[in-house]
Amino acid sequence: MKIVKNQSAKEISASxxxxxxxxxxxxxxxxxxxxxxxxxxxxxFARTLxxxxxxxxxxxxxxxxxxxxxxxxxxxxxxETSSEQIQKSQGKKEKEATPSAAETHAALRLAGGFNxxxxxxxxxxxxxxxxxxxxxxxxxxxxxxxxxxxxxxxSIDQALAESVSHYSHKVSYSKDLVxxxxxxxLRSPLNVITMSAQLMVNMGKINQRxxxxxxxxxxxxxxxxxxxxxxxxxxDLLDVTRARFGSGLPILRTLMDMGFVxxxxxxxxxxxxxxxxxxxxxxxxxKGEWDKARIGQMLSNLIxxxxxxxxxxxxxxxxxxxxxxxxxxxxxxxxxxIPPDKFATLFSPLTRASVDEGEHPIEVNLGLGxxxxxxxxxxxxxxxxxxxxxxxGTIFTVRFPRSV
Amino acid sequence: xGITQPAILPEEALAVEASPSYRILVVDDxxxxxxxxxxxxxxxxHTAQVAYNGQSAIALAKSFHPDVVFLDIGLPGMNGxxxxxxxxxxxxxQNTFFxxxxxxxxxxxxxxxxxxxxDHHLVKPIDIEVLKxxxxxxxxxxxxxxx
Numbered sequence: 405m406k407i408v409k410n411q412s413a414k415e416i417s418a419s420x421x422x423x424x425x426x427x428x429x430x431x432x433x434x435x436x437x438x439x440x441x442x443x444x445x446x447x448x449f450a451r452t453l454x455x456x457x458x459x460x461x462x463x464x465x466x467x468x469x470x471x472x473x474x475x476x477x478x479x480x481x482x483x484e485t486s487s488e489q490i491q492k493s494q495g496k497k498e499k500e501a502t503p504s505a506a507e508t509h510a511a512l513r514l515a516g517g518f519n520x521x522x523x524x525x526x527x528x529x530x531x532x533x534x535x536x537x538x539x540x541x542x543x544x545x546x547x548x549x550x551x552x553x554x555x556x557x558x559s560i561d562q563a564l565a566e567s568v569s570h571y572s573h574k575v576s577y578s579k580d581l582v583x584x585x586x587x588x589x590l591r592s593p594l595n596v597i598t599m600s601a602q603l604m605v606n607m608g609k610i611n612q613r614x615x616x617x618x619x620x621x622x623x624x625x626x627x628x629x630x631x632x633x634x635x636x637x638x639x640d641l642l643d644v645t646r647a648r649f650g651s652g653l654p655i656l657r658t659l660m661d662m663g664f665v666x667x668x669x670x671x672x673x674x675x676x677x678x679x680x681x682x683x684x685x686x687x688x689x690x691k692g693e694w695d696k697a698r699i700g701q702m703l704s705n706l707i708x709x710x711x712x713x714x715x716x717x718x719x720x721x722x723x724x725x726x727x728x729x730x731x732x733x734x735x736x737x738x739x740x741x742i743p744p745d746k747f748a749t750l751f752s753p754l755t756r757a758s759v760d761e762g763e764h765p766i767e768v769n770l771g772l773g774x775x776x777x778x779x780x781x782x783x784x785x786x787x788x789x790x791x792x793x794x795x796x797g798t799i800f801t802v803r804f805p806r807s808v
Numbered sequence: 809x810g811i812t813q814p815a816i817l818p819e820e821a822l823a824v825e826a827s828p829s830y831r832i833l834v835v836d837d838x839x840x841x842x843x844x845x846x847x848x849x850x851x852x853x854h855t856a857q858v859a860y861n862g863q864s865a866i867a868l869a870k871s872f873h874p875d876v877v878f879l880d881i882g883l884p885g886m887n888g889x890x891x892x893x894x895x896x897x898x899x900x901x902q903n904t905f906f907x908x909x910x911x912x913x914x915x916x917x918x919x920x921x922x923x924x925x926x927d928h929h930l931v932k933p934i935d936i937e938v939l940k941x942x943x944x945x946x947x948x949x950x951x952x953x954x955x
Contacts, residue, residue: 591911595933596840602936603848610851635933 427543431552432481434538439473442534449529453522468512469530471505472563479562480555506566513567514574523571527564531557584645587638594635601628640772644753647779655695655783662699662731662804663690666724669703677711681719688726692806694784702780703733705773706800710737713798730786731804738797742790750790751778830943832856833874835865835891836909837883841932845878845909848936852943862886866894874904876946878930881910881921889924896925905946909934 435442446469503511513523534556542549604624608615616624647653663686670684703722710720714737721736742750753775781788781802792798832854836842842858849856857872859865862883869877877895881888888908895901907928908921921929928942 591932592838592841595911596838596844598933599841599844599848599936602933603844603851606848606936607851 427541429538429542431534431538431542431549431556432477434541435473435477435480435534435556438537438541439470439477441537442473442530443469445533445537446526446530449533450526453518453525468505468509472509475505475563476556476559479559480552503570504563504566506563507570509563510567510570511574514571520568520571520575523567524564527560527567531560580645580648583641587641587645590638591635591642594631594638597631598628598635601631637772640776643776643779644772647776648753653698653776653779653783655698655780657693657695659691659693660696660699661691662694662724662726662733665696665699666690666703666722666733669700669707670722673704673707673711679716680711682707682711683719683721685721685723687724688731690724690726690731692726692731692804694804695780698780698783702777702802703735705777706735706802709773709800710735710798713737713742714739718797729806731806732801733804734799734801736797736799741794742792742798747790747792751775751788830854830875830946831872832876832878833865833869833872834858834878835860835862835883835888836878836880837861838880841880845934848934848939852940854943862888862891862894865891866898869895869901869904870898873900876905876907876943877901878907878909879926881908889920892921892924892926907942 510523513526518526535553539545601624604616605621605628643653666684666686670682674680674682707720707722714720718738722734723736724731724733751774753772778788781804784804786802786804788803789801790798791801832849834842834845834849834856836845836858837860839858839860842860846856846858857868857874859868862885865877865879877892879888879892883891886894888910892906892908895904895906905928906926907930908924908926909930909932911932918929930938930942
C-alpha cells in the first residue's frame with residue numbers, strides 16, 4: 405500500500421485527484437491513501453485506553469491496524485452482489501483468512517490486557533475518525549457516497565464481530581485451561597489430606613494408645629467428609645474441562661448390566677439419604693456395552709438431583725427398562741416444577757434451579773452435575789430429556805441405543 | 809523374608825499381629841503423597857523408604873532391595889512405566905512386587921501398567937483397606953497359594 409506522509413487529507417485528495425472535481429474522493433481511495441494518518445489517530449485513541457495501554461509501545465499499538473485497514477479497503481473495493489450485501493448486513497458473511505486481521509487484532513488486544521469494551525471502543529473510534537477525515541476531504545456528497553459509507557460500516561462491523569468472537573473464544577479457552585490445571589493440581593493435596601485423615605483414624609484402631617477421643621473422632625470424620633466433597637467437585641470440574649476442550653468425555657465400553665448398576669447406586673443413595681424413599685423398577689434385558697463408572701456417575705447425579713429438588717416426604721422412582729433397540733432409564737420426583745425459563749440452560753455448566761431455603765436448608769453444589777450427565781449420555785450416543793409440571797412432577801429420561 | 813523393624817512408630821508395628829513385615833519402596837514426586845504412604849505402611853508394620861524420582865528410585869532399589877515398590881506413574885523425566893521396566897531387569901529385584909499408583913483409574917492406564925510389568929494398579933487416594941488387601945495378596949502369593 406502506498407503511504408503518503410505529512411499531508412493533510414485535503415492536500416492529498418487535491419494532489420491525487422486532479423482529474424476529479426476538487427473535493428470529490430471515494431471512501432476506499434481515501435482510506436488507501438490516508439492510512440498513515442488514520443492509523444495515527446487510532447493509535448492516539450488506543451493510548452488513552454488506560455491502564456492496558458500504559459505498557460504498550462506505539463509499534464504494538466499500530467500492529468495489525470494496518471492489516472485491518474487493508475482488509476476494509478479491499479472489502480469495500482470488491483464488487484458485491486445484492487445477496488452478498490444482504491448476507492453481510494445480517495452478519496452472515498464468511499470470514500476470509502484464518503486467522504483474519506480482526507482475529508489477530510483481538511488476540512493481541514487480549515494479550516495486551518485490553519478488556520472487551522476497550523477493544524470495541526477502538527472500532528468506534530476508527531469508524532468515527534475515518535468518517536470525520538473523509539468528510540473533510542470529500543465536500544460534495546452524492547449517492548455513491550451513501551453506498552460507500554454503508555459498505556464501510558459493514559466492513560467495520562464484520563471486523564468488529566470477528567474480533568469480539570475471537571476475543572470471547574480466547575477468554576473462554578483460557579478459563580477452561582485454568583480450571584483444568586487448577587483442578588488437576590488440587591487433586592494431589594486432596595489425596596494427601598484424605599490419606600492422612602484415614603491414617604489418623606487407623607492409628608487408633610491399631611494401637612489403643614493412639615485411640616482418638618470422641619471429639620477428635622468427630623473432627624477427623626468432618627475433615628474426611630468435607631475433603632471427599634471437595635474431591636467430588638474437583639473431579640466434576642476436571643470432567644467439565646475435558647468435555648469442553650472438544651474431545652468430549654472419554655468413554656470406555658465394557659459389557660455391563662444396567663440393572664446391577666442401578667441397584668448399586670440406589671442402595672448407595674438410600675444409605676446416604678435414609679429419611680427418603682427411593683424406589684427401583686427394573687425390567688427387560690439390561691445388558692449392554694457402556695462405561696460402567698460413567699453410568700454410575702450419571703445415576704448418582706440424577707438421583708442426587710431428585711433428592712435435592714423434591715418434597716421431603718415424597719418418594720423418588722428410578723425406572724430402567726430394556727427394549728430391543730434401546731435401554732430407557734428415568735428418574736422421577738415430585739417437587740416444585742422447574743421454572744420454564746430455566747429449561748434452556750438446565751444442562752449448561754454453573755446453572756442450577758433456585759432452592760427454597762426454608763424447605764431445603766441443605767447445601768447445593770455447583771451446577772455441574774447435569775452438564776456432566778448430558779455429556780455422559782451424548783458420549784454414549786444417547787439422548788436425555790426432561791419434563792416438569794406441578795401435577796406430574798419432574799422426570800429425567802435417558803435413552804441409550806443398543807448399537808451406535 | 810526377615811522381619812524388619814520400622815523406622816518410626818515401632819510400638820504400632822507390634823500391634824499388627826501375624827502379618828509379615830515387608831521392605832517397601834515408595835516412589836512419588838509429590839513429597840507429601842510419598843510421606844503419607846510411607847507413614848501408612850510403617851503403621852501397618854512395614855519398613856518403608858521413599859524416592860522422589862525414577863533415577864534415585866532405581867539406585868535406592870539396588871541397595872534397599874525392596875519386596876514391594878509403589879510407583880507413581882506421572883514422574884518427571886523417567887515415568888513410572890519406564891522405571892518399572894528398568895527395575896524388572898535388575899536381577900536383584902526379580903521377586904519384587906510392583907504396584908502402580910496414579911490419579912487416574914481409566915482402563916487404558918491399567919492395561920499399560922500390566923504391559924509395563926506391574927502386578928497391581930491403584931488409584932489415588934489409596935484406601936488403607938485396599939492397601940492391606942494388596943499386601944495380604946502378596947503374602948498368599950509368597951506362600952504359594954496363588955493370586
